[in-house]
Amino acid sequence: MVEVSYAQLHAWLLAFLWPFMRLSAFFLAAPLLGHSAVPARVKIGLAALLSVAVAPGLPPLPQAPVWSWAGLGIIVEQTLIGTAMGLALRLMVSAVQAAGEYIGLQMGLAFATFVSPDGANTVVLSRIFNMITLMMFLAVNGHLIVIDTLAASFRTLPIGYSGLNPAGLELLVRYGGTIFAAGLLLALPVVAALLIVNLSLGILNRSAPQLTVFSVGFPTSLTLGLFLLTVLMTDLGRFLQQLFGSGLLFLQQLVEALAPL
Template sequence: MIDITFAQLQAWLVAFLWPFTRFSAFFMAAPLLGHSAVPRRVKIGLAALLSILVGPTLALPDAPVWSWAGLGIMVEQTLVGAAMGLALRVMFTAVQAAGEMIGLQMGLAFATFVTPDGSNTMVLSRLFYMITLLMFLAVNGHLVVIDTLAGSFHLLPIGYTGLERSGFELLVRYGGTIFSSGLLLALPLVAALLIINLSLGILNRSAPQLTVFSVGFPTSLTLGLFLLMVLMTDFGRFLQGLFGRGLVFLQQLVETLAPL
């Protein structure tokens, strides 16, 4: 007969619960598994599997789960996981912002559809997001992220240290990448289409009998599709730089959150 004491149950629960909290918070905020189309059982199962693998290798504090100290540790792990997930989401949001800018100039603002999460998204923005997601999986970026997440337990041990506020400030500042990188990607098409719109405005003033609405939309859409084909030839290099900066920032965020 196998005898299991309360102390052993407490140790097993602590070794599983606190890593599980960080993993589950990350998967809820990350762009891939955090999508509402992914079943919750998949998110919970993957977080539980990683917790079982990582938990026995960690040095855990001697604090009861059902205590104020245990509650504080759980909140701390939730903040760390959510911060890392949001940092990863910024990369994909930058590409979506570029798709919104380009689609608005091309006249695709009308071509929106309802996504599974219930929000309206431009078709071009959705296309950019799917290409970016597939490229991220193709270069094994998800494996690098999981490795960084597992290594964060050594830089940010559970319960032994607090969190530096400068790390959250760094995350907020990194949010500017959405506008800077998104505008950098969309700038060639936006500038060209803006010149076309200005030319059509001048043409309308010089020839009022020419209806701009009947000529402008087909012209903007046709030229926009052609420029989009040219842009896609350099899209991979842009994503390579975006992924590199994002993964480096993810590691930097973990190091910044760790107290000195």
């Protein structure tokens, strides 16, 4: 008869619980699986499956009881690590969403907003850009690179032995500027062209008041905007490739920066 002691059960629980907290926090903050449309059971199940997969290769774990102050500190630490890594990827995707917001405002699509299941109003063009970005990320196997980075993070940031370096969190905050820099870089050709058109229509409206903005301006902006979007899509793949490369590189740098000195 096989007998399992309490010490063995506790060791198995720790080997599963600590990585599960980091992985589940990552999936809650990541842009793809962190969406509210994804069922919570899917997020928990995938985090549990990956926890079982990475548990045999983990470094030696601290023998702190789960229901103790040390165990609570480890849970908070792993949650912060997973959340920080998930936010890094979300910032990468938000850059493309910001570009859709800029272009949609210039095209006049701010009147047509998309009501998502979580109750937030989003410009339709921003939601389309978000879907294209996520599909391209899956097409280039970016999710596999992220899973490999997650598994490697347990060697760079061992559980319970290190603590976190505040410089890593500061690096994550500074990376938030990517939303505005990369988003404006993508939207700049379309926004600049539409701005010139809007200025021209404003001058035309002053010289010929019968040519109102609603009768001439909106159709012109929408038509030209759709044409410019067609041209922009031909170079969107190259832009996303560079964005994914820099985002995944930053994810690895973030893990290294969170490691203590």
